[in-house]
Amino acid sequence: MSKWLLGLTSLALGTLVSQLAISSEPAHFVPGELIVKFKPGVNVAHYLKEAKLVDDGITLKRTINLSTEHLFVINIGNDKSLQSAIAKLKLMKNVVYAEPNYLYHTAVMPKQSVTSYKKILKSPFANITSSQPDDPSFSRLWGLSNTGSNEPQGKVGVEGADINALNAWDISQGSGNIKIAIIDTGIDYNHPDLKANVDSAHGYNFINDTKDAMDDNGHGTHCAGTIGATHDNKIGVAGVMANVTLIPLKFLDSNGSGTLESAIKAIDYASTLNVDLMSNSWGGSGRSQAMYEAIKRASEKGIIFTAAAGNSSTDNDRDPSYPANYEVPNIISVAALTAQNDLAYFSSYGKNTVHIAAPGRNILSTAKGGGYEIMSGTSMATPHVSGALGLLLAKEGRLPLDVLKERLTMTGVPVKALKGKTQTASRLDAYNLLTDTRADRSGPKNNAWKTVQLTDAFESAHPYKENSNVSKSYTFPGAKYVRVIVAKYELETGYDYVRIADGAGVTSEKISGSGTYYTSDFIEGDTVQLNFVSDRSINKWGYQISEVQVQ
Secondary structure, eight states: OOTTOOSOOHHHHHHHHHHHHHSOOOOSEEEEEEEEEEOTTOOHHHHHHHTTOGGGTOEEEEEEEOSSOEEEEEEOOTTSOHHHHHHHHHTSTTEEEEEEEEEEEOOOOOGGGOEEOOSOOOOOOSSOOTTOOOOGGGGGOTTTSOOSSOOTTOOOOOTTOSOOHHHHHTTOOEEEEEEEEEEESOOOTTOTTTTTTBOGGGOEETTTTBSOOOOSSSHHHHHHHHHHOOSSSSSSOOOSOSEEEEEEEEOSOTTSEEEHHHHHHHHHHHHHTTOSEEEEOOBOSSOOHHHHHHHHHHHHTTOEEEEEOOSSSSBTTTSOOTTTTOOOTTEEEEEEEOTTSSBOTTOOBOTTTOOEEEEOSSEEEEEGGGEEEEEOSHHHHHHHHHHHHHHHHHHHOOOOHHHHHHHHHHTSEEOGGGTTTSSSOEEOOHHHHHHTOOOOOOSOOTTOOEEEEEEEEEEOOSSOOTTOEEEEEEEOTTOSEEEEEEEEEEOOTTTSEEEEEETTOOEEEEEOSEEEEEEOOOEESSEEEEEEEOOSSOOOOEEEEEEEEEO
16 A cells, blocks of 8 residues: 555545455556756756757746746656656756656545544543643544544443553643644644634745645644644543644645655745644655755754554555655654554554654544544644654753654653564653653663674575475573574565574564665564465566574
8 A cells, every 4th residue: 555645534545445456546647747856056947958858848938936946847748757857857967856846645535434523522531630621522632642432433442552642631731832844735724722822924836836735635723633632622532732832834736745845845844934743644746855855954953743654554664655764863653653652553652763652543633614624644643743752842842852852752652562663662651742751661671682603604596496394493592682684685575584583482573575784673582483485476586585684
């Protein structure tokens, strides 16, 4: 499934998966358009003419005016090959880079599958704490306070598997001085639960180039409510932050779709406003140098960039999702957790590239038109993290990005189901974040691994044989933890795999596809079992494992 499915309702997801199985996915870029960066001082229209590219139908369409530079949208004509045009432009000495005008998306939500809450729900809580707001539908916000029985679709949850908001609010409820840009489909700035915290005067609509960033989709309004729905106004829900300034920056249209051009304009504009944080519940397409540079400029100003990990149930370490996977210091990638304290079945993950998990399945929040809706996705998990970081900024001010990221991940609560899925296998805990409380973490220490060369390497023939089923076991006396270094693997994706298991035969993970120098998750004990299985169809290069690490 595509990386861009970021905010589906739980009811709609299965329907859409089946639809995608029988229909083509949306286009990944605007047909006939490239975004090109030229060296400073180049007269682009004249340059294209002099280079005779105009004769090939490659012409200047418009200029993207950013705060520090100009980029250019180049028209190649719908009948031209995108890749050949890129290759031609990259050969020109005054071209820095050329790339498609990518498309990005939120979820595609069939309206009949969306659950709406137009009326207020009565609170089931018997004991009201001093920090609990009087908003009637707070009772259904399991992500903020999980009773084990308040998941809005009626599923039994795990008490306490939440972001610990009630305790956090005894320390900080936010501040109107904290500015968070919601880069999305806009915000319903007239919503009674949001209007007190929305700065529509500084909002912007990058689709039609106006200051009216009204939400005509609903996705951005939902995300905004999780961050900053007003507390104690006796209506609706409550956000992670009672007090905040939300700035709607609309680059996604009524269908939840937007271009790279509009995205980088929105990010650049938010940087010029010097917001404290940009919340980004969207994704799709490939890696863009233009977007990377826009996010990097924000990072250099100390602005946090939270990003949804994606909803394709895949490993972002091996199959990157953007913008979550850009290697920029300010990016915080977020996976989705359920009320049952499990990784949501749709959530992307990555032990190296995804930083934290947060509530993301069956989340009740504000909807366009003044209502309330339940949605699911890493789209919904991301604003929980955005809001928690907003509480920290209100309490302590801006912190160095590396310090902030380390604090976020190391104050999370360890969750068994997240082992190998995020950097510290942790769930967001707002109270721990505010107090810098570090959970006790059993397990190996990152700097204590020792490499052991295998005298009897686990390696296939190159290419390997069909219908293979080969196993080896290795024991390292005295070791408490073992992890495997796969020097190279090139296997038929999804069909042929190397299985890694502990001494009892319990599978830790299966490795398929291709890559080099992959480090497995650790297993407990002194023994690791390796097993290679292939089917009878495609035989590729194989695998090579000649060393492990122990401690």
